Amino acid sequence: MALPGRLVLLGHPVAHSLSPLFQNALLARAGISLQYDALDVAPEGLLAELEVLRAAGAAGNVTVPHKESMAAACDWLTPLALRVGAVNTFWTDDEALFGDNTDVGGFVATVRAHAPRLPDHAKVVLLGAGGSASAVLAACEELGVARVDIIARTQSRTEGLAAHFAGVAHVASDPAGALSRADLVVNATPIGLTDDAMPIAPSLIGPQAAVVDLTYRRGETPWVHACRARGLNATDGLTMLVEQGALAFDRWFDHALSPHEVRSVIWSAIGENR
Numbered sequence: 001m002a003l004p005g006r007l008v009l010l011g012h013p014v015a016h017s018l019s020p021l022f023q024n025a026l027l028a029r030a031g032i033s034l035q036y037d038a039l040d041v042a043p044e045g046l047l048a049e050l051e052v053l054r055a056a057g058a059a060g061n062v063t064v065p066h067k068e069s070m071a072a073a074c075d076w077l078t079p080l081a082l083r084v085g086a087v088n089t090f091w092t093d094d095e096a097l098f099g100d101n102t103d104v105g106g107f108v109a110t111v112r113a114h115a116p117r118l119p120d121h122a123k124v125v126l127l128g129a130g131g132s133a134s135a136v137l138a139a140c141e142e143l144g145v146a147r148v149d150i151i152a153r154t155q156s157r158t159e160g161l162a163a164h165f166a167g168v169a170h171v172a173s174d175p176a177g178a179l180s181r182a183d184l185v186v187n188a189t190p191i192g193l194t195d196d197a198m199p200i201a202p203s204l205i206g207p208q209a210a211v212v213d214l215t216y217r218r219g220e221t222p223w224v225h226a227c228r229a230r231g232l233n234a235t236d237g238l239t240m241l242v243e244q245g246a247l248a249f250d251r252w253f254d255h256a257l258s259p260h261e262v263r264s265v266i267w268s269a270i271g272e273n274r
Contacts, residue, residue, distance in 0.1 A: 004091060004252060005057035007036045010049065010066055014038040016193065016217060018238075018270055019061060019245060025269035026249050030256040041066070047073065050097065059091035059252050061245075064190055067131030074099035084138045085164065086131030089248040100251060103135035106244030107214075108142055111184070114235045115210035118183055121146035125178050125209075126169075127199045128188035129157040132214055136188055137165040149178035151200075152189075180206045187213045192221040202227045210234070216241060242266050 007027075009019050015038070023036035041049045046066055050073055053060075062070045067086035071077060074087060075096040081087050087099030111118060122145050126133055129152035140148050148165070149172035152158040162169040172178045179185065182205065191199045193215050202223070205211065211227045211234035220236045227234035246262045257265070 002057070002093075003032070004034065004059035006053065006060070007034045007252070008053065008058055008060035009036065009038045009063065010041050010046070010060065010070070011038070011063035012040055012042050012065060014040050014063065017063065018216075018241065019063075022242070022245060022266040022269040023249065025265050026257065026262060029261070029265050030253065032253065032256065036060070043069065046070075054092055054095040054097060057092050057095075060089075061248055062088050062090060064130070064132070068134075071099055071131075073097060080104055080138065084131070084134045086134050088131075088135075088244060089251055091252060100248075101135055101138075102244040102247035102251070103132060103240065104139045104142070105247050106240040106242075107136055107139040107212075109243040110212060110235070110237075110239045111139070111143060113239055114212065115184060115233065118143075118210065120144065122183040123178075123181055124148040124184045124186065125172070125175075125182040126150050126186050126188060128152050129154060129161045130188065133188040134161060134164070136186055136214075137161065137169055140168055141165065145184075149175070149182075151175050151178075176204060179204045179209075182206060182209045185209050185211050187211075187215060187223065190215055192223050193217060196222045198223040198226060202230045202232065205230070205232060207231060212240075213237060214240060238270070242270070 020036050020038050070087040076098045078100040081099045081101040084101045089100045089102045091098050148169045151172045162171050187199045191197050211232050213224050214237040216237040224234045224236050
């Protein structure tokens with residue numbers, strides 16, 4: 001793939017994102033003369049912005065709330081992005097827009113790092129039904145999870161997601177029971193990104209469960225802290241951010257750095273911003 005004309009992050013909001021910090025560190029280490037910029041693009045402005053990026057031969061990442069809209073806008077999707085129905089990594093070739101999903105690999109790596117004792121055929125509760133939730137479900141298929149109960153506000157989206165991943169996913173008919181029995185509880189909503197709100201009360205989660213909050217912020221989210229205070233093994237989405245970012249960099253620049261060096265540079269760049 002040719003060197004991108006621009007490298008960007010598309011989202012709304014994006015000011016909190018650590019992606020520019022570590023992607024620019026990776027570019028500097030690899031000696032690539034590009035800058036990774038965060039673009040705050042409202043949903044109604046996405047398609048117009050994509051036309052500009054096509055013409056510039058851009059590549060980049062996509063975050064909330066654009067992942068599903070980006071999948072619909074792409075001219076070509078990897079099989080994984082097609083399965084997920086959401087794109088978080090893109091590039092252009094002759095103004096054609098290509099999309100991939102590295103969130104799946106990022107979530108698999110997160111589970112293996114933070115819940116290595118997850119039992120075979122584990123039971124998962126997933127909070128949310130957006131693009132990130134879809135990536136979690138694809139990862140659960142890869143991990144051999146037995147069942148995922150989805151709890152989300154919008155019934156139609158929840159039912160659609162459960163139907164798309166019918167082999168593993170179900171609309172939670174008994175949310176309280178599912179939470180009490182879960183081996184892993186995942187928050188795939190943006191709740192807690194900018195305030196002290198929590199997606200659910202930690203007291204509803206069984207003591208055996210590991211907890212992953214895909215939301216991350218400096219000092220971790222209030223939900224992660226509250227879950228830990230209850231004695232739960234809880235982590236935020238930073239490992240997923242790092243892993244999906246490493247996979248995206250490899251996609252854009254064809255392994256310009258070794259996997260070990262990529263991850264070392266990312267964690268070093270994040271540093272005190274953790």
